[in-house]
Amino acid sequence: MASHIGSATSRVDGRAKVTGEAKYAGEFNVPGLVHGYVVESTIPKGRIVRIDTSGALEVDGVIDVLTHRNRPQMADKDDAYKDEVATEKGSPYRPLYDDIVLFSGQPLALVLAEDWETARVAASLVKVEYEKAPHITDLHAERANAYAIDKPEKPRGDAERAFASAALRHEAEYFIPTEHHNPMELFASTAIWDNGQLTVYDKTQGVQNVQQYLCSVFKMKPDAVRVMSPYMGGGFGSGLRPQYQVVLAVLAARALNRPVRVMLSRAQMYALGHRPATIERLALGANSDGTLDAMTHEAIAVTSQFEEFARNDTGWGNLLYKSPNAKFEHKLVKLDVPTSCDMRAPGAATGVYALECAMDELAVALKMDPVQLRLQCYSDRDQGADIPYTSKQLRECYRQGAAAFGWDKRTAEPRSMREGSDLVGWGMASGVWEALQMPATVRIVLTANGHAEVATAASDIGTGTYTIMAQVAADMLGLPIDSINVKLGDSTLPQCPLEGGSWIASSVCNAIANTARAVRGDLLKLAIGMKDSPLAGAGVDDVALIDGKIVSKRDATRAVSIASAMQSGNADRITREEANKVAEDKSHARNVHSAIFAEVKVDEQLGVIRVTRVVNAVAAGRILNPKTAHSQVMGGVVWGIGMALHEETLFDHRFGRVMNANIAEYHVPVHADVHDIKVIFVDEPDEIVNPLGIKGLGEIGIVGVAAAIANAVYHATGKRVRDLPITLDKVVQFN
Template sequence: MTVATEGKTMTGELSRRTVLKGAAAASLIGGTVGFGTSAHAATTSPAADGLARKLSVIGTPVSRIDGRAKVTGEAKYAAEFQAPDLAYGSMVTSTIARGRIAAIDAAEALRVPGVLDVLTHANRPAMADRDEAYHDDAAPDGSPFRPLFDDRVLFNGQPVAVVLAEDIETARFAASLVKIEYAAETPATDLEAERSHAVVVEKPWKGRGDAASAFASAPVKLEAEYFIPMEHHNPMELYAATAVWESDGNLTVYDKTQGVQNVQRYLCGVFALEPEQVRVVAPYVGGAFGSGLRPQFEVVLAAQGALKLKRSVRVVLTRAQMYGLGYRPATIERLSLGAKHDGTLDAVTHEAIAMTSRFEQFSRHDTSWSGLLYKSATARYVHRLAALDLPTSCDMRAPGAATGVYALECAMDELAVALKMDPLELRLRCYSERDQNDDIPYTSKRLRECYHQAAQRFGWERRSAAPRSMRDGHELIGWGMASGIWEALQIKHTARITLAADGGAEVACATMDIGTGTYTVMAQVAAEMLGLPVERITVKLGDSSLPQAQIEGGSWGAASVSHAILRAATELRGALLTLAQATPNSPLAGLRAEETILADGRLVALQDPARAVATADLLHQAGLPTISKEAESGFEPDDRHAHNTHAAIFAEVRVDEELAIVRVTRVVSAVAAGRIINPKTAHSQIMGGIVWGIGMALHEETLIDHRFGRVMNANIAEYHIPAHADVRNIDAFFVDELDTVINPLGVKGVGEIGLVGVAAAIANAVYHATGKRIRDLPITLDKVLLRDRA
């Protein structure tokens, strides 16, 4: 997301194309991976090729190693950690969207037995007054929001006070008694009303050629505007933070976040604390999907309470209060496609207008995906931002691609109709073998195979082209398809492996498991590299005191942490060989580290398994209970290749002809994402993305009362998401993709790719079923009944 696209990393600015690749190439030797000398191409040998096929743990559908802890309640989340003398905070939020606080009357709340204090901007602990102190690793340009900093109100739902009490019930009751007077100003929260005031955001993709002239002279033209509404994250776990006041005055903070070290640095900056004074822990996260990339205000409020009371404080947001956090910005997307009669694209113009707050400029690249999917002689991309009196929008699964590719893929479907061409055939004719935006090859791209395999499994050849031509009784049947694409990103991480004399090993990194299966992936990679069973691997993560990791998002987690583990295992093998060769008459004398393998608790000569030493014996002889090595993943910038995952999605809908109720009855999704470390957890990610795509197409929409800038459906009863009855037959599978360039293991991420293109495939299927083109999401029955946009 931000780290890997247009935002900032902990080490500085990154452009979208500055994705990272292995600092040295792979030599798969003995089931482990060493590093050669080339920085741009993987090298293999006959022995390495043979052993690469013998990987016994990587690629296996291992069940989650943290599964038992989660289903038994052993796994603890941010609001479940206990501390002596724990106080509770309840947030009071603004009822206006723009203006100032004129007065706060907390007297009645303070009289409630059990109330300890009411924090406001007037009495909270000291906070930094510089914007730089509030910038985090995922912050966009602008001035970050500062909870309880001053009397300014920037959005409806902003925290303006926190009641601290002995128990949560008392805190919540007392919060209802706090009286606040405002000097309100007229807010602007309607994207459509403000679109004329949107300003152009500079992007690195300038397009190519004269797209306007090419479009004007194209034999076949398609112009269309699409709308994706504001969508809110609704993870199962509420946002919460427990700030534990330690006896030495330090803080241990249990927070719901996607980056513990990011939150630690943020708290240190805001409260002028030293790193050793703050430890942030989040071993389990109950879903985040981008909403936890930045520190949210619950962690600031909990820390403020702990610093003020000098005792532990917990703050848990209600479901309604979470609608004051970030969201997927509403976006207006305009496509102009010019083509020849054979389907060749002559011109692509993609313009987007997205919302952001008045105080920060959040944006993602909605508009340039056509250059990665389809050939076009000319292209023009424009992205504009409309500043509104709302919280800053934020990353939500596949930011930019989920919205931009929706519009692009619907426009391609409309172009196929205008050309009287099969939608799949049009995409194959326009297929791009290179990233046209930068004119570079892909590390790998098997989207053609995704198209073919998914179409075959779906039965696409049986599709009748004419709209409304397929039915079953009173139901119209529609078949639609779309492409999916996301970035295969990888970020520098550091991992530590500690091998014990009893044969067990611990692997540690400050990375996060946000529900994607990182615990299991780390255990699998470590088991493969150390030659141990998965059960002998202990994984530690989600703790700011562990080796460095950046925020977890953008589908870069598996590739990033895996290669840190790989390098640490290589270092460890070398250290063990040094111990072995220090003993008299060592059977491993004269060998180099790359000529050995760790297997079954032994260090073994690759070419002669009889030459081996038990690792336990080596540690005992050296008088060491454990041996530990730490290493960085070693990725370096690669501007020579495009790094992407791809998918082909085919969807079937059934539409009740009288009631206009739309049901998605089948989805087939084929995904090419390099080597899959764990097919079981990866499949779950794709399944989840498809369900989310159903919600995006048919259900999800945040509704705002623009008089007050207030979210009107701030709950999961009125903010509709797919229920069990909405999810029918889903067939998701992976297309084999060998990538010898992107990184030593050939791994790409799978978190985001499952969503991209799903909503478009469903929307295209609705058109095929009904003959009505619904361009604004979600596709609800009133739009199908009342709008004829054929």
């Protein structure tokens, strides 16, 4: 039987998705379903003086309107609202808790009606009177009040002195605006309350996280709360924390003793969190040969008034480049906005953008090829922890990416490459992310007819988790992939962490391997118990499961079919549940790396920018499924194009509210913006990172892409734009 691991396998859940068989959180219909519509705050800060719900209650079909005054009881203490992600300092937001307004778009009331249209119309009739308070939503206006937080990147040497005496110095600020996720599926929750038992279908990246959260908020026992999310139409970090609609749906279901669905509109989702606007300051001091002597990276990022949210923006240079003197600082500015949240490659997408643009500017000043500069500064060790990598094939990423792109044909001078009326620019950047593994448990049920159910509480947020789990299980159990049934997204299944941080593939698949080994051991005991067993004396690691048989690794003729072994032992099924082994070893750094090469064409008269080619060469350990892996990285590149040229959440700071809370005016790349994207997977055997040698791919695809494009725009036009997105008005007057 051919190996499934490493083969380009189509999604096992693909048919269900394209036929509509797959159901999402807003599609689980039950008799008597009530629909809720949220009434939002129109001010960013203040207090509710009065809510008049009489107009809404007069509408036919309206059942009730919940506010902070008449909602069912919720927990009072901050700790009750903590979840797996809410580990930062502060007081997590409590929906419909009191009369305090913390941000524009905050839910103030929930209109409940027999159908969604009636609820929406009635919501427009709810009148709210406020006592307004002064607000601020502008990072630049408030940056003087930024304060430093304790982050793990430790300084080395004396970066300020080394920078002052460096032969060549580059210092600049780079700006990334607020960005919003905009997944295809709207956030929704369907809550069913039945005699003290709560069942919730929720859009989430972690069903057990939501279950724990609801148990805490509503003081319920875990066996009374079941949360399910079998499919998710995109999350990208927006579904890591429980979002407010799940609390509102449960509040309403408990209040009415009826099932309730709350689905947010596209505009309402702009109050759920965002990639924080960030100012990044880089100061690089280099010797004449291009080696770095000083590196300073400081970030100032947005958080809310009530919580601190921060990710690692500044430490990525430690993982890429050697410098004996380095300093890192992360600061926060508190604004009257929702708490920032994780968004694909949080910290790295922003921090590496600034770092890699600064490296390009340094290369220009040194008159050195950008690839050569990175090779000159290349680090084989994590400079912060001073430890080697489990594997790092970044040099090979540079080599293969440059060769596939044709980098050697680049002329260094800006504005030196043309195609008709277009200026052509070539830029590149490095990418880096973590190769994490988290505790996860998998249950396998193997039946005598040669089928297996593989179950864990993980979510599949569109990355292909169903498929890679089926592939690994098929190989480990020696069964056809069609004989594997994967169950996910149910809080009653074995423990599994949130799907985020690119850790699910390595965590779950290594748990499958451990559980399959236990199943193999049980089968071997049954086989050895057979009369004249050909496997007598064999140990669990002396045999393998191949083509429905237990086979000796030393002599393939010594074999017993799974069916025969189970029949002889009167076993109709074998059930085992095992966890992965998460390494405590601190002697190696675990990371994935990439090299991105981008071509842009800029209309010289109009300034219109097109990204016409991208090559992304990725070293990420063992690739389980080249087909779904390619899609992951390609999707990251498309998002990187959006980050570089399109995405920007626009505030009217007078009113403290988002003005483009829709996908007509919040620009993302469309088909016409996406041209030739080539993904290369660099071979990277890794026997240290985990037993299967797997590293994550969800985040690395976007890291460095915006920088490569920004560097290409400079090469094309001679104009260095340091604030994203790079729009035509910023380049139309070329230097």
